[in-house]
Amino acid sequence: DQNETWTETNPARVDSDGDGINDGVEDADQDGVVDTGETDPRNPDTDGDGLSDGVEDADQDGVVDTGETDPRSTDTDGDCYKDNIELDMGSLPTNGGSTPDVPTPSASNMVINEIHAKPDVVEGDANGDGVLDIYDDEFIELVNISNVYVDLSDYELHDVGVGLRHIFSDSPLRTIVPPGEAVVVFGDWTGTLSGTFGNAMANGLVFKASTGTLGLNNSGDIVDLKDSGGSTTILSQDYGSEANHDQSITLYPDKTGTFVKHLDAPSSGGRRFSPGTMVNGDPFTTTISWIFPIRINFQPSSSVTPPGYNNDTAGEYLTSGNHYGWLPQ
Template sequence: MAKFHFWVFLLVAVAVSIGALMLAAYSSPLDLNSDYITPILPLDWVFVQDLSHPTYFPLLFRRYSVSQVSPPQPPAGFFLLISEVMYASEDGDPALEWIEIYNPFGQTASLEYNKLGDEENCGGSEGMLRFPPGSTLAPRHTAVIANSADAFRQLYEFAPDFEWNDSDPAVPNMLVYAACGTRSLNLANGGDEVIFLDANDHWMDALSYGTSSLGLNPPIPTVPAGHSLERYPPWFDQNLASDWREQDFPSPHLLDLTPPTATPTATSTATPISTSVPTSPPVPTPIPTATLVPVLIINEILADPGSMNGDANGDQVIDSYQDEFIEVVNMTGETVDLSGWTIENSMILRHTIPPGTMINHQCALLVFGGGAPQGLFGNAVVQLASSSRLILGNSGDTVQLFDATGHLVFSYTYGPEGGDDQSLTRFPDILGADPLVRHFIATGNTLYFSPGTKVDGSPFSGCVPSPGYSK
């Protein structure tokens, strides 16, 4: 009889332990995708407290401990952007709301710990959603998060990448993030905010429109039903309402790649033209289709230093190779580490950017063909071509910028206009449309070039004083 009682007790204890584990898993606020229960010897009795309830559960045979796994931290200067928002459909159906996000960098971003919603304060009553486990966003890709995949597909004829109200089992569902919001997402037509949180629940990006000024102050004006808000250019972020414009024809997975001709405004109604590059309709997976967009811009090129006025590097020696230069401006919104990036022309490697090269937002990297550069160059970061020459073609060439992983970030092709004893430059700086113009056109025949600075010789706003140049 004693043996019988022992085995009965043993079976009951095991059943209680298994039940306690299951209850704790479902009732505890611990995220089982990022927190792990690890067995530790020796075998014995312990009690584990469910962190959300004043109840203790006995566990038999093994001691368990909860291991907090810190979310992966992105590299310094790495960020994602909200690129388009549809908050008011033409027929007023909230099921047609959607948000597009964009990864402007040359490396895959984990979305697993990111959140998206309209709750500005953690613990509030509005919506905040987290991406499902394993979600990623590939380099220079967009992802569309829709209210309803079914409604979205009926209108746009392809599925979104995620949905926040379950309508299609093939489309991953966003998850309510109870730590910062108590319900799903619902964007108000008259005014609201869209907030994108990082792994630590800090604001990575945000916008507000209409009556809300919590994300942007002043906010973006509201748009008519059936129109969307679009960031333009899609990599440009000043945290201003002017970063956004009204889009008459909402365009999920379509980024307008045409360079702006002036500072973008929130009331512009231009639509993507034929040079925009749409992405293919996504398959039911968290990884959407690539869309290449530059985040660093080739702003000025000198291929043909003049024999009389061509001393671009300021070393008092005019040299047709050493005075050539390429100017690249950082418009990512953050300081960027360009270590290991490369510059090519005619598909030949001309310069490998050395380790530790950090370029501030709205500052320039200036690469000369050679020589001994003298001067401040607008406090730009100055380097010499690692191959000792740039050898830019006077009658035409293609200059390409690649990131450290070999992804093409920006490319520019010029023709015979490059061989006119002066540089080719964007005008206005940074935002000027292709093609680049002769420097005389931009300055009224007063300057042949402006290495490291704007066309008028003034520094870019992000450049800070530097003790010199690096080779």
Template sequence: GNMNLNNAGDRIIIKDEQGNIFLTFDTATDGAGIDFGSDQSITRSPDINGGFTLHTTANSALLFSPGTKADGSSFGGGIVGPGLGFLINEVLFDPPSGDPGDANGDGTRSASEDEFIEFVNDSNQEVDLSGYTLFDEDNLVTNEPRHTFPANTVIPPGGVYVLFGGGSPSGDFGGAIIGVSTTGNMNLSNAGDVITIKDDQGNVFLTFDTATDGAGLDFGADQSVTRSPDIEGDFTLHTTANSALLFSPGTRTDGSEF
């Protein structure tokens, strides 16, 4: 009868039936800087894909809105059903040495340019990332983004977006939308890192924290970490999901299209 959520800040963790971490909410990154003890809820604004804010900032007339949108209206029957939302499905922190590490297919293996993050929009609504910013753990402190998503970066329902560290990506990548970081270096640490995406208002939109997402994995193992099964599974080494491939940017772990 008590979830014991701390008004000063807390971390909520959901584990699956095998004890693997499925979902986290960490007040240090999700809604960072918000007063969680202000006699109201915090909510995404806009609902579903916005950053977290105080409920009265989203709607001054309501202190909370359990089960409805911030304005009190229904989400509609199709919102939850079609999927898990916009998520990170695969990350390559450590491109393998030599030709096998040429993840972006431009003919040159680069420790920085061949890093990638694969996003999947497993929802029935498009996600507009225009003006959003991406940080590694170091640059989050200095508020200097490693990447700024350009205008018209819109991921359709069911769409896949792959962001490479740099280079000139060449290939089909399963029909995914392809981007290259605006700094040419995402600086993902093989020892572990925190990837943070902020919306165009500076609110945290999405995070990937190696301390909880894929906890215990070796992120410097010359291969990506990926959800297995894709989209809905926990993170594992790519060769655990598919021994034949070290990574699969834009496609499922077996190389097929989403």
């Protein structure tokens, strides 16, 4: 139990994350560390592929048996398709020769939803890397407006008059956009990004321009999505001086409206941009977030005893409330 307190698993439950696999099976050597070959007892989806660990390890024994997908690998069979996409689309995620037939982009299933051509010199850090850069913080956001996956792999973003700016990757994972979700291409970034960009980061759909920059003109340009090789234009969006106002231009309403300056959108809330999210900052689709139990270190006091679990000797305090099974008294 002491090890469980420090590793933030639940000593009152055999399966802290509710994925169907006991904590002691996930952390096989019970050392509180997610080692190679183990799954995370605090995270129901260790590999982030959209499938619960207990679904992938169907008999919940901690071993990848024949016919099971690997809860530690997003792409069990190495065919560049996520396991959950293969299951959703009817192919076999354990057979590299079985791949799904995913629709490619068209004007009926994708839109260019937001363009950030002129970042503000004070509040323009759209990529969230902590460095304001008028080139790196440029971005183009596309949204899947259909109810099926769309495969952007090998398709290209072009700046008309300049040429190729980005090729969507096909390896190690293909660029496949879930229904209703967004993909964001920034000019570049430095270090580590701090944002989630709606669900785009979790979906692996936040990219640097493969050419190193987007180089969008501030007051007039045309952005094209082209097929592999750049011979056919799939989507095209032109803009003028409305983009030259230290903010993005965005469809309002998202996905179906007309382009407006971001601050002019009624639900912008003063935001100058919204990469990966709707104008109001909400994700395009609703997801259930995993919440860890919260431990707060404090200085013990002889006169005040906070409610909830506490260990005065260790200086620990677990907040009261139901944190996925933690029910302190």
